[in-house]
Amino acid sequence: MSTTVSPLPSAYKPSRLGERILACFTWAMIIYTMLPIAVMVVFSFNYAPAGRIALHWLHFTIANYGDAFAIQDLTGALIHSLEVAIGSAVISSILGTPLALALARYRFWGKSATDIVIFADIAAPAVVVGSSLLSLFLALNLPRGLLTIFIAHIAFNLAFAVVVIRARVSGLDGALDRAAADLGAPPWVAFWKVTFPLILPGIVGACMLCFMLSIDDLIITTFVAGQTLTFPLWVYGAVKVGIPPQVFVLSTFIFTGGVVLALINVAVSHRRQAPV
Amino acid sequence: MSQDDQNAGDRLQAFYRGLTQPRLTRQNFLRGSGAALMAALAPQIAQAETVTDWAAWWAKQKPTKEFVFANWPLYIDVDSDGKTHPTLNAFTKQTGIKVKYQEVIQDDPSFYAKIAPVLKSGQATGYDLMVITDGWYLTELLLQKFLVPLWREKVPNFDKYAGPSVVNPPYDPGNKHSMVWQSGLTGIGYNPKLTKREITSIDDLWDPAFAGHIGMFSDVTELGPFGMMKLGINPTTSTPADWEKAAAILQEQKAKGLVRQYYDQSYITALENGDIWVCMAWSGDIYQANSKGYKDLKFVVPKEGCNIWHDNMCIPVGAKNPLSALEWMNYYYTPEVCGLVEDYVNYICPVPAAKDYILNVIKDPAVANSPLVFPPESELARAHEFRAFKNYAEYQKWINTFNPIVQG
Amino acid sequence: MRQLRGKLAPYLLSLPSWVYLLVFFLIPLASMLGMALAVGDPLSGYTMSDNFQEFVAAFTGYEDAFARSFWYGTASTVITLSVAYPVAYWIAFYGGRHKSTYLFLIMLPFFVSFVIRVLAWEFILSDQGFLFGPLKELGLLPRNFHLLSTQWAVIGGLVYNSFAYYVLPLYVVLEKIDRRLVRAANDLYASPATAFMKIILPLSAPGVFAGFLLVFVTNVGDFVNAALLGGPGTYMIGNIIQDSYFENQDYPMAAALSSILMLMLMIAILLYSKVFGTDTIQEYAA
Numbered sequence: 002m003s004t005t006v007s008p009l010p011s012a013y014k015p016s017r018l019g020e021r022i023l024a025c026f027t028w029a030m031i032i033y034t035m036l037p038i039a040v041m042v043v044f045s046f047n048y049a050p051a052g053r054i055a056l057h058w059l060h061f062t063i064a065n066y067g068d069a070f071a072i073q074d075l076t077g078a079l080i081h082s083l084e085v086a087i088g089s090a091v092i093s094s095i096l097g098t099p100l101a102l103a104l105a106r107y108r109f110w111g112k113s114a115t116d117i118v119i120f121a122d123i124a125a126p127a128v129v130v131g132s133s134l135l136s137l138f139l140a141l142n143l144p145r146g147l148l149t150i151f152i153a154h155i156a157f158n159l160a161f162a163v164v165v166i167r168a169r170v171s172g173l174d175g176a177l178d179r180a181a182a183d184l185g186a187p188p189w190v191a192f193w194k195v196t197f198p199l200i201l202p203g204i205v206g207a208c209m210l211c212f213m214l215s216i217d218d219l220i221i222t223t224f225v226a227g228q229t230l231t232f233p234l235w236v237y238g239a240v241k242v243g244i245p246p247q248v249f250v251l252s253t254f255i256f257t258g259g260v261v262l263a264l265i266n267v268a269v270s271h272r273r274q275a276p277v
Numbered sequence: 278m279s280q281d282d283q284n285a286g287d288r289l290q291a292f293y294r295g296l297t298q299p300r301l302t303r304q305n306f307l308r309g310s311g312a313a314l315m316a317a318l319a320p321q322i323a324q325a326e327t328v329t330d331w332a333a334w335w336a337k338q339k340p341t342k343e344f345v346f347a348n349w350p351l352y353i354d355v356d357s358d359g360k361t362h363p364t365l366n367a368f369t370k371q372t373g374i375k376v377k378y379q380e381v382i383q384d385d386p387s388f389y390a391k392i393a394p395v396l397k398s399g400q401a402t403g404y405d406l407m408v409i410t411d412g413w414y415l416t417e418l419l420l421q422k423f424l425v426p427l428w429r430e431k432v433p434n435f436d437k438y439a440g441p442s443v444v445n446p447p448y449d450p451g452n453k454h455s456m457v458w459q460s461g462l463t464g465i466g467y468n469p470k471l472t473k474r475e476i477t478s479i480d481d482l483w484d485p486a487f488a489g490h491i492g493m494f495s496d497v498t499e500l501g502p503f504g505m506m507k508l509g510i511n512p513t514t515s516t517p518a519d520w521e522k523a524a525a526i527l528q529e530q531k532a533k534g535l536v537r538q539y540y541d542q543s544y545i546t547a548l549e550n551g552d553i554w555v556c557m558a559w560s561g562d563i564y565q566a567n568s569k570g571y572k573d574l575k576f577v578v579p580k581e582g583c584n585i586w587h588d589n590m591c592i593p594v595g596a597k598n599p600l601s602a603l604e605w606m607n608y609y610y611t612p613e614v615c616g617l618v619e620d621y622v623n624y625i626c627p628v629p630a631a632k633d634y635i636l637n638v639i640k641d642p643a644v645a646n647s648p649l650v651f652p653p654e655s656e657l658a659r660a661h662e663f664r665a666f667k668n669y670a671e672y673q674k675w676i677n678t679f680n681p682i683v684q685g
Numbered sequence: 686m687r688q689l690r691g692k693l694a695p696y697l698l699s700l701p702s703w704v705y706l707l708v709f710f711l712i713p714l715a716s717m718l719g720m721a722l723a724v725g726d727p728l729s730g731y732t733m734s735d736n737f738q739e740f741v742a743a744f745t746g747y748e749d750a751f752a753r754s755f756w757y758g759t760a761s762t763v764i765t766l767s768v769a770y771p772v773a774y775w776i777a778f779y780g781g782r783h784k785s786t787y788l789f790l791i792m793l794p795f796f797v798s799f800v801i802r803v804l805a806w807e808f809i810l811s812d813q814g815f816l817f818g819p820l821k822e823l824g825l826l827p828r829n830f831h832l833l834s835t836q837w838a839v840i841g842g843l844v845y846n847s848f849a850y851y852v853l854p855l856y857v858v859l860e861k862i863d864r865r866l867v868r869a870a871n872d873l874y875a876s877p878a879t880a881f882m883k884i885i886l887p888l889s890a891p892g893v894f895a896g897f898l899l900v901f902v903t904n905v906g907d908f909v910n911a912a913l914l915g916g917p918g919t920y921m922i923g924n925i926i927q928d929s930y931f932e933n934q935d936y937p938m939a940a941a942l943s944s945i946l947m948l949m950l951m952i953a954i955l956l957y958s959k960v961f962g963t964d965t966i967q968e969y970a971a
Binding site for chain 3: 019020023024027030033034036038056096099100103104106107109111112115117118121122123124126128129130132133134136137152153155156159160161165167168173202203205206213216217219232233236237240244248249255256259263266267
């Protein structure tokens, strides 16, 4: 945007020391969030007597990895969870983006009501959302399964997506859109060429947030799942008789998959982006 | 508007109109929709089939070649590759009936919350057999006639092999609607290395020497009886006055700072980690912990007694394959099949004769000789059944008496 | 024509979400909360009534739990904000090409089910575990010190679980702040601290608010952390609602408690936006 080529202002890089401290702090927080995951990864290599995970060190083994997919219900549950999480995150963001734009850029009749609905969606206790949806599905004679889990997850993800995207839109300069329109660009073109790239980080953030919410949900899913299982449902049920090592192994796979994705992302961005 | 939209709109209309009770139709929107929901929660509205003559109903049923079995995760034997359940396969081989085995039950309250509205709306749950713990939820299913009375003549093995602890239970007299899948004892689990002495009595849960390292259950169905047994009251036949006394002594235990936490199933982790030294515990959990390498942990049936609970197989109304479910129940109640399941599950077997089968045929003395899997008669004699509630008011009284201890 | 389109735009933009939320959230929610006015029991059924006794009972019976929930919610939100802000700030301003990678790393632990995370924390924080065990050996902690089963464990659990939820909206807002504004302040001899207070903080207010909305509201209503990490006397209102619904099957009570909770949260949010003037900033920035 700017054509000025001048050294970066000192306030932008306040001090090397300040930045170092912040960097250390960020890494410390990343390590802190990873701590329980490290425990899980380590113990996924622990010998699991009687097919149950033990959180005290017995001896190293990779046998658990050989049986990674041995429990079909668990593997199926994990696949369901991933499908629902990815699908509902994407659809929630698609539905949420226009609403966030409307809320951030326009004054309109019903805006306060919309704010209240969004707020209520975040504040409503899980049992209330879950049980009320179950009653609705029963009344509509909709068989409970993957579809109803999808519907429920979108229903609670949507508000979270709107809040995040709205925060991104709210500071953006609407004049850019209007300028594009003044130059004769149809609204769709103006949106795709101007607005969309600017709010994209917000949409990506919303997707991530929705994914996290969805893959962790237990209570609402319990109500609407019917005979379908998701990963948290199965694991929570297994606590009664002890968690099998496959739970740790599959979770380690997901985690490792995520790390690999991050590394690919780093490599790609290195190649794509020339120095600023 | 497309045909589909039209239909969806009609259905939504029906949601309000059909489920709103007539005398409420004049009320405003919010009340009306509230009523719609209540209608879904209320008992037996538009029951698909209101059966009165169950003998005739059974006579009408045709044999089928499959049934759907809802159970808790890891609650049946698994073969060495982990993919299949040998007893189910053997059953299919012998009878030609395929079993759709689903590990969909996480705990009783949430499973009940899921199926009850379905049953109340008159729809089928999709299950032909499900495993429900004795307690209020089973009672509630029975009171609402949501369980099919069993055709007992079709399950001769039950009369032949069932152990005395599972025959004619107080919650379902005469086993008219249920047969036990597994049982368990709720006694005391402890770590002698940390308590530095053996535990023998419920009084030990009130020992100030263990202050801050005593665990109790947050489930009030389990918690209440421990207060009563400490006072020498038999929980099975207790009265509301007894409940008050028990609640007072449990409240005192908490006020003195003896209790570290009211636990759900996570107590076993705390016991394994040494955070608690002595705790209410399930026999099967301690057995599992021992075999996982936490060798120090011990289970004891206190001299005052303990709780015994039963997970029961039962058939929900609307089941499509009831005869196949019965055939499975009959198949299960043999020393061979029960023994195979027991060797994997390690709770308490409903068929005592399975002990010999595990010892002599499976050759697993660790399981067969474990007092946790096959408790001696003397211990079972001290086990108390849960108080069976007659109606919701009684249950509510119980809840209101004991909940403040956990919630306060 | 253009003007008409301008007027219609917000309605067209919000229509899809509105339809969805109306059918799959609002109508079911309203009917469920309407249960608060019902009398009856789960076996003999419910009838509607005009009385608000359930609200009175809910309000007077559980005031401790309400107060506790708001205290845990506030404490955990303030702590989360104070650790999430520097992290979001650093990623947004110094993350360079790897911004999204850092964010992703922070999200990653949440791809693993909460049951496992809690299990691992119980292991890490156990009384004699690898964290506290050595400290106790060295005499740095008293022998009978324990963190699990205390309110601090509950608050800590809430902070851990909401950290990523606060970083996201903060990052999303900080990332778009025009660096030239900071430079201008610098040119006018503002100290870095002043530049931060006068420019960056106000401009990031929408993110602080969005995060507050997500984190405070969900934390006050949380039940998982208190159930698994708390001790006697850490019951939150979310746990009471769970119990009322599942265990007591007192649906009117669960509905009344939920309505009161939602109302109180809404008041808290309104107070927040009044005190910190979030609305004006958002309007100004828009």
